[in-house]
Amino acid sequence: MRKLDxxxxxxxxxxxxxxxxxxYIHYAGIQPLCLASGGCExxxxxxxxxxxxxxxxxxxxxxxxxxxxLLFVPGEIGLAGTALVALVGFGFSAYLTWVELxxxxxxxxxxxxxxxxxxxxxxxxxxxxxxxxxxxAYA
Amino acid sequence: MSSRREExxxxxxxxxxxxxxxxxxxxxKRRLQLLGAxxxxxxxxxxxxxxxxxxxxxxSGSGKTISxxxxxxxxxxxxxxxxxxxxxxxxPVTFVEFADLKCPVCREYTLSAFPDLVNRYVRTGKxxxxxxxxxxxxxxxxxxxxxxxxxxxxxxxxRMWQFSDLFYKNQRDENxxxxxxxxxxxxxxxxxxxDVDKAFAARDSQQITQQLQQASQQFDTAGFQGTPSFAVGxxxxxxxxxxxxxxxxxxxxxxxxxxxxxxxx
Numbered sequence: 177m178r179k180l181d182x183x184x185x186x187x188x189x190x191x192x193x194x195x196x197x198x199x200y201i202h203y204a205g206i207q208p209l210c211l212a213s214g215g216c217e218x219x220x221x222x223x224x225x226x227x228x229x230x231x232x233x234x235x236x237x238x239x240x241x242x243x244x245x246l247l248f249v250p251g252e253i254g255l256a257g258t259a260l261v262a263l264v265g266f267g268f269s270a271y272l273t274w275v276e277l278x279x280x281x282x283x284x285x286x287x288x289x290x291x292x293x294x295x296x297x298x299x300x301x302x303x304x305x306x307x308x309x310x311x312x313a314y315a
Numbered sequence: 316m317s318s319r320r321e322e323x324x325x326x327x328x329x330x331x332x333x334x335x336x337x338x339x340x341x342x343x344k345r346r347l348q349l350l351g352a353x354x355x356x357x358x359x360x361x362x363x364x365x366x367x368x369x370x371x372x373x374x375s376g377s378g379k380t381i382s383x384x385x386x387x388x389x390x391x392x393x394x395x396x397x398x399x400x401x402x403x404x405x406x407p408v409t410f411v412e413f414a415d416l417k418c419p420v421c422r423e424y425t426l427s428a429f430p431d432l433v434n435r436y437v438r439t440g441k442x443x444x445x446x447x448x449x450x451x452x453x454x455x456x457x458x459x460x461x462x463x464x465x466x467x468x469x470x471x472x473x474r475m476w477q478f479s480d481l482f483y484k485n486q487r488d489e490n491x492x493x494x495x496x497x498x499x500x501x502x503x504x505x506x507x508x509x510d511v512d513k514a515f516a517a518r519d520s521q522q523i524t525q526q527l528q529q530a531s532q533q534f535d536t537a538g539f540q541g542t543p544s545f546a547v548g549x550x551x552x553x554x555x556x557x558x559x560x561x562x563x564x565x566x567x568x569x570x571x572x573x574x575x576x577x578x579x580x
Contacts (some may be wrong), residue, residue: 184372206495206497207495207496207497217496218500219498220497227364227367227368227464228367252346254347255349256349256352256353259350259353260353260357261354262355263354263357264357264361264364266357267357267358267360267361268361268364268365271361271364271365303349304351305346305349305350306343306346306347
């Protein structure tokens, strides 16, 4: 179980870095580094880059931070909480990926990377929830 | 004796094994129930988030609504545009503005006298306005040229005046570098009817480079020293510069009315 915790923690840290970068460029009003011409900038300046006025990147930042924090919560509350946040992140990332392809017609590599990380986190956190021993190893 | 003790030990181990299996089974069942609850909650949160983000909406992909978009789009509704010309192509008077989108004084004119002039003279078909885009204000960083190129690209779709007006409404410090693609897209995507991707694709064309050079030459030839500068005259005739002291609408309506040969308004 410790390996699973470490893997989740590491992936969440990478996600935290990506979300922090995207949050920074959103508020600084600068262009993200992007391999495909214009894709990131088009996605970042689109209608869908905010949710209820909050940049999606900032919501992602909070999500990754919550997953990291919940790793340290013992018992089933921590297990279920991590899985809940990761599954919400996975579901919303899947929706945003669809939006990029079907609505904005542009792909932001940073968003795709975050979606992949959220998918991994969802799988690992579900496995962790189902297989974790009764006590101990999560704290 | 030994055999009986071994038998008891075996039974004890079997009992413990059964208890462990029962406990494991109960835990797995509880965890599956927990996972089900978590999944339902996650789906609910995601659905709420999708609805809140406007999911399933029009899907226009347009940028965020920015300051002044509604007002600017309404201002030009119903007024013909052709390239850099605003208004009736057969209007008896031509009014030319030489402006730079990063120029704060140009912004001042656009926010003060310009709307009145449009309503009074352009909407009524008496005057056509021409916007000759300059690009020298704080252009060390290329900001001014990037803005001018995008405006001229919008002109190819007859949306230059909306773009320029909206740019002024969201203009920042002239010494700051802010005219990047994110900023331009935010402005452009709020101009109704403008194909933003098409404008981005057109902005670096040779044609737009030539238009920029021609606008600069006209500015120099007229002997203007700064922006905004204005010239007015009978359409097809010689234009005379307007020497203004303020951006009160009367500074511009006076010369226009004289050319129109009446009170004009």
